[in-house]
Amino acid sequence: MEISENFLEWRHEFNDGGGELLEFYMEACETVPEWLESNFNDLQGFRDELAAHIRDSSAGPASYETQWGTDERMRNLWFDVFGAEPPPGDPYPVPRERWGRHRMTTYMRDLQPSHLSRLREATRQWLEARGITAEDLAAYHEPGAEREYSRPEPVGFRQRLAELTAAGRRSGPAEGEYADQARADLLEAKRGYLETGHPEEAAAVDKLLADREPRDE
Numbered sequence: 001m002e003i004s005e006n007f008l009e010w011r012h013e014f015n016d017g018g019g020e021l022l023e024f025y026m027e028a029c030e031t032v033p034e035w036l037e038s039n040f041n042d043l044q045g046f047r048d049e050l051a052a053h054i055r056d057s058s059a060g061p062a063s064y065e066t067q068w069g070t071d072e073r074m075r076n077l078w079f080d081v082f083g084a085e086p087p088p089g090d091p092y093p094v095p096r097e098r099w100g101r102h103r104m105t106t107y108m109r110d111l112q113p114s115h116l117s118r119l120r121e122a123t124r125q126w127l128e129a130r131g132i133t134a135e136d137l138a139a140y141h142e143p144g145a146e147r148e149y150s151r152p153e154p155v156g157f158r159q160r161l162a163e164l165t166a167a168g169r170r171s172g173p174a175e176g177e178y179a180d181q182a183r184a185d186l187l188e189a190k191r192g193y194l195e196t197g198h199p200e201e202a203a204a205v206d207k208l209l210a211d212r213e214p215r216d217e
Contacts, residue, residue, distance in 0.1 A: 001049070001058040001169065010046040014081055016106050029080050029107055030122040050078060051087035056164055060172035064182040066212055067174050068157055072150035080107040084130045092154060100127075100136035103148050113138035152211040174214075183209065 016025035035043045053059040054074045061067040075094055078087050086093035100108060107126070113134045116124070127133075139145060164170045176182075186209050193202035 001052050001056060003053075003059060004045075004049060006042050006045050007049045007053075009041070010043065014077060022106070022110065025080075026107055026123065026126075030126050032081055047082055050074065050082075051089065054078065054087050055089035055091065056169040057161055058164075058170040060170075061174070061176040061179070063176040063178045065176050066153065066179055066214075067161060067172075068153040069150060069212065070176075076103075076105040076149065079130070080105050091160070092151075094151075096131070098148075099130065100132035101139045102146050104140065105149075108132070108137065111137055113141065150211060153214055158214045179212075183212065 013028055014025060016022045032043070035041075036047070054071060057067050057071055059070060059074060061070045062073075065073075071092075075087075075090070079094070079099060084096050084099060094103060099105075111119070111123075111127075116127075116134045116137070119127075140147060158174055161170070161174050165172075186205050190202045190205040190209070193199070193205065
């Protein structure tokens with residue numbers, strides 16, 4: 001599936017600018033129910049296309065990512081924008097109980113469970129609509145908690161990509177052009193953490209490396 005101009009425009013709208021535009025990103029996510037009701041700027045079309053790209057892995061991998069990593073970011077975006085119900089046809093839906101407690105997204109990453117009572121009403125409504133509680137966020141921030149922004153690439157995923165490509169539902173590689181360089185950078189970061197006595201940070205990088213590896217049998 002080709003990426004439409006409408007899709008690109010909405011991706012620009014739902015962009016936190018590397019953290020610098022997080023407030024605007026959150027406000028956009030909170031306004032989605034109103035926009036959907038009037039189909040403002042064909043938001044419904046964006047929703048349908050985002051679901052299709054997740055289903056078919058048809059939004060090619062970012063330059064430093066694998067296709068799986070890009071798909072997982074799309075799932076996080078879907079949650080932030082459209083809610084906890086998985087996109088139609090998602091072959092690898094995130095279990096609902098993972099969100100907030102184990103799985104983090106751009107919208108939630110700076111929310112502190114001890115400060116939820118001070119949140120704006122729109123943010124409280126966003127959390128309530130997705131079933132996210134203060135207990136969930138507190139569990140995520142516990143020392144040693146199991147945390148993720150994405151999951152390991154599943155067994156058979158590369159074969160699925162080949163089949164989707166053969167069927168004409170996607171095109172492009174399974175990895176971005178700089179994915180190998182990203183692996184090398186992560187390995188260098190891991191070595192640096194180990195050499196400076198930061199084993200927990202090194203273990204976190206090691207998990208990132210493991211999650212990027214294909215698991216086709």
